[in-house]
Amino acid sequence: MAQLSYDKRVTALLVIDPYNDFISEGGKVWDRLKPVAEANGCVPNMVQVLEAARRAGLRIFFAPHRRYRPGDYETWTYVAPIQKAAWSRKTFEYGTWGGEFRSEFTPQPGDIVAQEHWCSSGFANTDLDLQLKRHGIQQLIAMGLIAHTCVEATVRFAVELGYDVTVVKDATASYSDREMRAALEVNLPNYASAIVAADEVRGALLP
C-alpha cells in the first residue's frame, strides 16, 4: 500500500458518474444504491474529497456515462447486458434531472468534463486519456459510482494505460456488500496503489 503522498502537479481527482439518477433521492437507481451509500456515507464523503481536492489545488476531471438519447443502441448489432439495462431504464436521460450531476458536483470553471462513455470505463472511446495527458496528470484519485461497474472499469483502464490510482473506498457505492467487496477487496487491490478512506485522502491533500 502506498503511503499517501501526492505530487500535486501530476495528481488529479477523477469523479465518475455523479448523476442524480445514481446518488440523489428520486434518481432511477438511487433506491438500489441507498443502503450501501447511506451506510458508508458515500455522498458526504464524495463532497468532502471534492472540497479537499479543490482546496489543495488539484484539477478536477469528470468521467460521465452516456446520457440516454432516443435512438441509442437501436441499430447496434450487439448490445452488452449493462447497456441493455441502461437502454430499458433510460438511465441518465439527456435533458432530464436524472441526467444531470448532483448539484454539489456541478463542474466549475477549469474543471474538465470528458466525453461520455458508452459502457463502464471512463477511458474507453472518450477523450479522458488525452485530457489527462494535456494537463500533465499521472496520478488519479478516483471516486464515484458504481463501485463494481464504472469505478472498477475506469480504474482497471487507468492502470492499463499507465496511471497510478488511488480509490476512495467510502466515496463509492454499489447494490450490496457483495458487489462492494468484489470491487474493493477482490479486484481493485490488484490495480490500485491505494484503497483508502475519504479522511485519509483529505489528510494527504491538506496536511
Added chain:
Amino acid sequence: MAQLSYDKRVTALLVIDPYNDFISEGGKVWDRLKPVAEANGCVPNMVQVLEAARRAGLRIFFAPHRRYRPGDYETWTYVAPIQKAAWSRKTFEYGTWGGEFRSEFTPQPGDIVAQEHWCSSGFANTDLDLQLKRHGIQQLIAMGLIAHTCVEATVRFAVELGYDVTVVKDATASYSDREMRAALEVNLPNYASAIVAADEVRGALLP
C-alpha cells in the same frame, strides 16, 4: 488499386467535418478552400456520394471536429499548432452557424454522429471505432474536409485500426494543389485501397 465493389453489409460512408465554416459561403475557412473546392466540385460531389450511399442503403457516419467552446485549450500544457489555429479562429464555434453542418449534411435518423475529435483524426479520443464495430462495419468510403489534415489523419488511423478505406478524391478540398497532392498523391496511396472520383463511387454503389 481495388476494383470498386462493396459488400454493403460491412461498408459505410464516413463524412468528415462538413461544417459551414469549411464549405459554405461565409464560413471562416471557406475563402481558403474555395479555389480548390470549386475547381473539383467538392461540395456537389460530396452531396452526390451521400445520396448514392443513402440510396444504396449504406449507413452514414459523421466524424465532427471539436466545436470551439470557451475554455478550450486554455489549461493545456501543450497545444499543437493546428489546435492553436482553431483556438485563435474559434473555428466551428459551438452554437453558431459556422459550427453546424452544411444543410445537405444534416444527420438523418439512423445516421451515427461520432463524438467530436480534438485534433485531426476522427478516431482519436472518440467513439468512432466503437460505433463502426457495433454496426459491423469493416470498409469505409471517406470524404470531407480538409484533405491533408482531418481526412488524411482519419484515413491513416482507420487503416492502422484495421479498416479498408476508399477515399473520394474530388469530394475533398484543401488550401491549394500542393496540399491536395501531398495527401492524395504522396501519402494516402500507401493506406487507402482506392482513391477514386465521386462518379466511380456512385457507379459502384448503384450499379
Added chain:
Amino acid sequence: MAQLSYDKRVTALLVIDPYNDFISEGGKVWDRLKPVAEANGCVPNMVQVLEAARRAGLRIFFAPHRRYRPGDYETWTYVAPIQKAAWSRKTFEYGTWGGEFRSEFTPQPGDIVAQEHWCSSGFANTDLDLQLKRHGIQQLIAMGLIAHTCVEATVRFAVELGYDVTVVKDATASYSDREMRAALEVNLPNYASAIVAADEVRGALLP
C-alpha cells in the same frame, strides 16, 4: 442470456494466458489455482473447447501476458500491485518452461498470437483488436486464466471496444471461489452476453 448460436464467419476463440506457470504441474502459480482448476475441470475443459473450435473452423487467437525479461518495470515511475507481483515472481519468465504455453495450447499454423500484454487486458497496448478486425471477427468465445484478473479484464475491454463475448465458466480458474464468483457472478454478467459451460459451447459449435 443469448441462445448459443454463432455465426462462424465472425466468431473466434480467444485463449488467455495458457502458460505452464498457470496451469501445469510445477508452474509458479499452479498450486494456488489447482483447487479451483481441478474442481471445475478447467484444463480438460479448455482443451475440449479448443478442439471443438478447431473442428468447427473457428480461428484461434491467443492473448499472452508479458513474459518476464530482465529490466522489466525497473525504470517505471509507477508499477501496479499486480505488476509488482509478476516482477517479484518473474512469472512467465522469457526463455523458461513456465513462460511457454502448456503443450495442448501450442499455436498451430493459422492461429494468431497477439502481442504480450503488460497488465491484465489482452487488448491494452497490444495488436489484439487489430488482428481481430483484420480477420473480420465480431464475436469472441473467451477462456483461460485467471478469472478475476486477465480474463475479466480482457472481457471488459472486449465489450468496451465493441465485441460480443461468451465466457466459458468452467474453462477458467482462480485462487478460490471468492474470486471466481466476483468475476463470474458479480461482474461479468454485466458485460458478457453468455456465461456458459464448456459442454454448451461445444454443443453450439458442433451441433
Added chain:
Amino acid sequence: MAQLSYDKRVTALLVIDPYNDFISEGGKVWDRLKPVAEANGCVPNMVQVLEAARRAGLRIFFAPHRRYRPGDYETWTYVAPIQKAAWSRKTFEYGTWGGEFRSEFTPQPGDIVAQEHWCSSGFANTDLDLQLKRHGIQQLIAMGLIAHTCVEATVRFAVELGYDVTVVKDATASYSDREMRAALEVNLPNYASAIVAADEVRGALLP
C-alpha cells in the same frame, strides 16, 4: 515555433525504424532512400542526436516496424497497400541482418524498445504510449525513417494522444524531395511544435 528548450525530466528521444533495410548499404530499401539520406546527412545526424540525447540523460525509446515473419498478412481480410509492399519485399525480415537496427542504434540497457507496429504509426497497436507514460514522458524528439510514412504517422499519433513533438528534419529521409516536403513542409507543421535541424537539437540538449 517553440524555442528549443526541454524539461529533461519529461522529454525523451524517439527513434523510428533505424533498420539496416532502411539506412545501411545493402538494405532492401536503402537504394531508394540514399539520394535524400546522403544529401541531408540523415544517418550521421541521427547518430549525433542519439549521442547528444544520451549525454543529456534523456531516455531513449525505439519504435520498430513489424519484422516480416512467414504467415504475416496471409489470413487478413484487407491488407493496406503499404503492408502489401512490406509483405512482397519481406522488409525487415525477422532473423536477418535487414531486420536488425543499424549498429549505432543498438539499444542499450535502460533504453525502451516498444512492440512492433504493423503499419506506420509507432503508437498504433503497441505499448509505446504506455511505456512513455510509465516513464513520465510528455515531450518527444522524433527522428528516423521514413519521413512521410512512419515518421509522419508516429508524429500525428503522438500529437493526437497528447504529446508535444519536435521533429529533426535532417535526421529523416524519404524517396525524393517530394515526399520530404509533403511530410516536413505541408503536413507536420500542423502537428509538431518544432521542426528543426540536428544541430539545433544538440544545442538545446547540451547548451
